[in-house]
Amino acid sequence: MIQLSLHKQLHTAKGTISLDIELALEPGQFVTLYGESGAGKTSTLRMLAGLLSPDHGKIKVNENVWLDTDAKINRKPQKRKIGFVFQDYALFPNMTVRENLEYALTKNQDTDIIDELIAIVALGELQYQKPDRLSGGQQQRVALARALVQRPEILLLDEPLSALDTKMRIALQDYILKLHKQYNLTTILVSHNIGEILKLSDTVYILENGSITKSGTPTAIFTSHQMSAKFRFTGEVIAIQPEDVVYMVTVLIGTNVVKIIAQESEIQDLTIGDTVVVASKAFNPVIQKVL
Amino acid sequence: MNTLQGQISNIEVNGSLALITTKVNGIPFTAIVIETPETASYLKLGNTIKVLFKETEVIIATGDVSGISLQNRITGTIIQLEKGTLLSKITLGTTVGNITSVITTNAVEQLGIETNTSVTAMIKTNEILLSQ
Numbered sequence: 001m002i003q004l005s006l007h008k009q010l011h012t013a014k015g016t017i018s019l020d021i022e023l024a025l026e027p028g029q030f031v032t033l034y035g036e037s038g039a040g041k042t043s044t045l046r047m048l049a050g051l052l053s054p055d056h057g058k059i060k061v062n063e064n065v066w067l068d069t070d071a072k073i074n075r076k077p078q079k080r081k082i083g084f085v086f087q088d089y090a091l092f093p094n095m096t097v098r099e100n101l102e103y104a105l106t107k108n109q110d111t112d113i114i115d116e117l118i119a120i121v122a123l124g125e126l127q128y129q130k131p132d133r134l135s136g137g138q139q140q141r142v143a144l145a146r147a148l149v150q151r152p153e154i155l156l157l158d159e160p161l162s163a164l165d166t167k168m169r170i171a172l173q174d175y176i177l178k179l180h181k182q183y184n185l186t187t188i189l190v191s192h193n194i195g196e197i198l199k200l201s202d203t204v205y206i207l208e209n210g211s212i213t214k215s216g217t218p219t220a221i222f223t224s225h226q227m228s229a230k231f232r233f234t235g236e237v238i239a240i241q242p243e244d245v246v247y248m249v250t251v252l253i254g255t256n257v258v259k260i261i262a263q264e265s266e267i268q269d270l271t272i273g274d275t276v277v278v279a280s281k282a283f284n285p286v287i288q289k290v291l
Numbered sequence: 292m293n294t295l296q297g298q299i300s301n302i303e304v305n306g307s308l309a310l311i312t313t314k315v316n317g318i319p320f321t322a323i324v325i326e327t328p329e330t331a332s333y334l335k336l337g338n339t340i341k342v343l344f345k346e347t348e349v350i351i352a353t354g355d356v357s358g359i360s361l362q363n364r365i366t367g368t369i370i371q372l373e374k375g376t377l378l379s380k381i382t383l384g385t386t387v388g389n390i391t392s393v394i395t396t397n398a399v400e401q402l403g404i405e406t407n408t409s410v411t412a413m414i415k416t417n418e419i420l421l422s423q
Contacts (some may be wrong), residue, residue: 060363133355174350227343227420227421227422228322228324228325228326228331228420228421228422229420230325238410244375244376244377244378245373245374245375245379245393246346246347246378246380246393256355260395261347263292263346263391263393266292281324281418281420282325283323283416283417283418284417284418
């Protein structure tokens with residue numbers, strides 16, 4: 001169990017907000033913090049990592065107290081079992097992929113973890129390259145692997161994929177899920193991408209002005225109602241065009257483009273770029289084995 | 292999407308499937324769903340729920356419809372007919388409100404329907420979605 005109780009006056013671009021976070025996470029959970037810029041998401045991650053001190057608070061991870069302002073306990077970042085990945089990859093440019101990972105090793109740590117991580121994120125062929133020879137997605141894979149070298153219990157991801165294009169983002173999401181499961185991590189993600197949140201997380205916490213105002217499963221939070229549709233996906237509208245007396249809406253779901261016939265009344269409040277739920281009953285789709 | 296609102300009047304469960312009857316203004320609509328009262332809290336007798344079906348799934352018939360398997364049927368009068376090249380949009384006035392159907396223009400011509408024609412709209416049980 002990871003228990004957080006964090007209180008701090010934050011000075012943001014929109015003025016001062018009072019951050020008051022109370023969270024209890026089960027080990028192995030994948031949760032997302034969702035909210036507008038300046039709501040306190042990144043500050044929460046930074047306080048958990050020990051990079052920012054709360055005015056008042058407590059952090060307990062399993063039976064270990066990482067922070068207790070009353071008891072004057074405040075573990076240093078390197079004494080907290082945390083991996084942190086940001087949007088900016090922050091790799092050392094003068095080191096190879098492998099050296100970047102090795103640099104994260106603690107003294108006397110078994111180096112097997114390096115080969116293991118390189119294999120999981122499929123960087124074997126690139127391990128002797130310097131970061132500037134890698135694509136954004138490959139660099140982010142290195143950053144992800146590096147965050148896990150010290151075998152953290154908690155992985156913090158602060159909008160790690162927002163600089164990547166859709167195809168790379170999808171691939172990275174799969175790597176994140178794989179690592180989350182393989183290392184039995186408790187992962188906390190900050191993301192604005194609803195499709196990504198639906199795909200990755202078990203629970204979403206909505207932050208508004210420093211407080212959690214809502215929580216639940218991503219489907220319950222982001223789709224307005226329960227529906228008896230079992231063939232359901234979240235995607236992004238990429239085109240809307242009239243066809244005869246109906247409209248054809250093109251939606252990007254993951255890396256697949258699908259088309260949906262809609263009525264004029266349904267497309268009235270839709271614009272390109274909107275996130276939509278595409279649903280059908282389980283009775284309609286046909287299934288065929290791919291040879 | 293055609294959206295009607297009604298109250299659940301019957302629930303028949305078998306394994307993971309349930310056949311749900313919803314009365315909309317006295318007219319029964321049955322839906323087969325992969326949900327049971329145990330998996331979906333909104334499936335409760337007497338609960339008000341939405342009955343949804345796509346315009347392209349609404350079948351239009353004229354005359355006698357006794358020998359057809361479709362369970363969901365409602366009679367109405369065409370109040371608007373918009374003919375396109377391949378597809379046409381029909382708006383029906385019924386006792387449960389307006390229902391829209393999109394069928395081929397060929398079908399419209401074959402049936403010889405126009406504004407004010409009385410027709411029966413039918414929807415397959417597996418095409419009906421239920422929502423809170």
